[in-house]
Amino acid sequence: MDSSSSVPLQNVTPTSVGSRRRLGLSALLAVAVGLVVSQGVMVLMLQGVGIAGMGFVIPLTLAWLLALSYACSFSELALMIPRAGSLSSYTEVAIGQFPAILATFSGYVVVAMFALSAELLLMEFIIDKVYPHAMPPLSVALGVLCLFTVLNLFNIDIFSRLQTVLALVMTVMLLVMGLGAVTSEGAGSISTLVATSGWNPLGLGVIALTAMAVWGFVGAEFVCPLVEETRRPERNIPASMMIGLTVIFVIICLYCLGALLTVPQAELASNGLPHYLFATTVFGEAGQVFLVSAAITATCSTLNSSLAAIPRMLLGMARSGQAFGVFKLRGKRSGAPWVAVLFVAAVTGLPLLLMHDNPDAINLLLLAAALAWLLAYIITHINVIALRRRYPNAHRPFRTPFYPLPQLFGIAGMLFAIWHVSPSPEMTVPIFASAGVVLGIVSLIAVVWVKCVMRKPLFKPEPLAAVPGTSSEKINKQGDLQ
Incomplete structure (x- = not known):
């Protein structure tokens, strides 16, 4: 999950958001x-990189290009419908209520269920590795989850004002690990590595690792809900995502290269905590402290972000009739959507309780989350195509270059990544079963909800002119509303 998405949502009101455009390119880049x-x-x-060696740069490059494609689609949608909402805001006017509900739950609630649990488990395992048996099992993970649940119930966000600093510090940490490894005395040479194991030992099979590589590039679209607070959004929204994704690509390449030159490739592939192995190999005992600090900071920031943002997505959906009305309940003093906060905390804690004694569950949770997020991105691309067809003359401050090629590339590439989401045959069934069961339940509830509660067709789009934040004069009524 994106840790920098923790914007000060608790303090945002429609009036203040509409009247204060204070976020520039640097702030959005931090997100x-x-x-x-x-x-x-x-x-x-x-x-x-442990599985593919130097050849991992191929799926990394494909994942980066796929990420740039979703950045184009989100930029076009966010600036065409400039409201502080979530993916459901775009999808309901593009392809209907059912996919709007499915996209939001798939891309955010289900991802939180899997990815946040994985983050908490990783933090638990790292602390236990450095300080073995210092605390009872799950005490740290559940304690942190409870702490930030309570803080968000009281609308206390201790990270929102630090996000730019946190993003910079953690980015520097990864750069330090990569550069420190590449320049260390124990680092091997690229020529020796290539001579020993080959440049790309997997051949064309390396492309199947694209789904794993995609996880390094998800979440940049969290800048889109900030569109109402952004100065020159038509420039800064797309630029922040595309520049940010490119910076991430360079950092990850350096990070992976450093690990490959200092740690045996087979150990990177098989170790459940390869970042611990990497840090201690390069920095010794100091690497343990370094990694524990990074793990706690990253996990707390990510968890706080999600407990701030996702409940407000559920609040917005409830107000639109797309989710249970109970999600509209807010604390009288704090204003926090307390039912939604408790719901997100509960779905995060459930996998923790079920999988806490299984280190291999980390990969399962992360790849199941990647599958769900990719599904949401596919729906995003479809949204752009549908709105281009239905409203060809609508005002679009950002238009996807070379449309529809980025959307078609994104859909095809993400379908391929979903099909090959498992890095090994034995993980295929558990990954698809975990994600499939949860998404199946969500889909069933969404169908019943749209048909029986909302009493609307599953795939009938809402009128664009009826969406708050979209002025009717920007729509060509003679041809676009047919």
């Missing part, structure tokens, strides 16, 4: 780049 603090990224990238 877009902040996803590198995720421990899940640290783990999956190192395991990927």
Whole structure:
């Protein structure tokens, strides 16, 4: 999950947001780049380079290009419908209520269920590795989850004002690990590495690791809900995502290269905590303190972000009739959507309780989350195509270059990544079963909800002119509303 998405949502009101455009390119870059603090990224990238060696740069490049494609789609949608909402705001006017509900739950609630649990488990395992048996099992993970649940119930956000600093610090940490490894005395040479194992030992099969590589580039779209607070959004929204994703690509490449030159490739592929192995190999005992600090900071920031943002997505959906009305309940003094906060905390804690004694569950949770997020991105691309067809003359401050090629590339590439989401045959069934069961339940509830509660067709789009934040005069009524 993106850790920098923790904007001060608790203090945002429609009036203040509409009247104060205070976020520039640097602030949005902090949001877009902040996803590198995720421990899940640290783990999956190192395991990927352990499997593929130098050839991992191929899926990394494909994942970066796929990320740029979703950045184009989100930029076009966010600036065409400039409201502080979530993916459901775009999807309901593009392809209907059912996909709007499915996209939001798939891309955010289900991802939180899997990815936040993985982050908390990683933090638990790292602390136990450095300080073995110092605390009872799950005490740290559940304690942190309870702490930030309570803080968000009282609308206390201790990270929102520090996000730019956190994003910068964690980015520097990854750079330090990569550069420190490449320049260390114990580092091997690239020529020796290539001579020993080949440049790309997997051949064309390396492309199947694209789904694993994609996890390093998800979450940059969290800049889009900030569109109402952004100065020159038509420039800064797309620029922040595209520059941020490119910075991330360079950092991850350096990070992976450093690990490959200092740690045996087979150990990177098989170790459940390869970032711990990497840090201690390069920095010794100091690496333990370094990694524990990074793990706690990253996990707390990511968790706080999600407990601030996702409940407010559920609040907005409830107000639109797309979710249970109970999610509209807010604390009288704090204003926090307390039912939604408790719901997100509960779905995060459930996998913790079920999988806490299984280190291999980390990969399962992260790849199941990647599958769900990719589904949401596919729906995003479809949204752009649908709105281009239905409203060809609507005002679009940002238009996707070379449309529809980025959307078609994104859909095809993400379908391929979903099909090959498992890095090994034995993990295929558990990954698809975990994600499939949860998404199946969500889909069933969404169908019943749209048909029986909302009493609307599943795939009938809402009128664009009826969306708050979209002025009717920007729509060509003679041809676009047919």
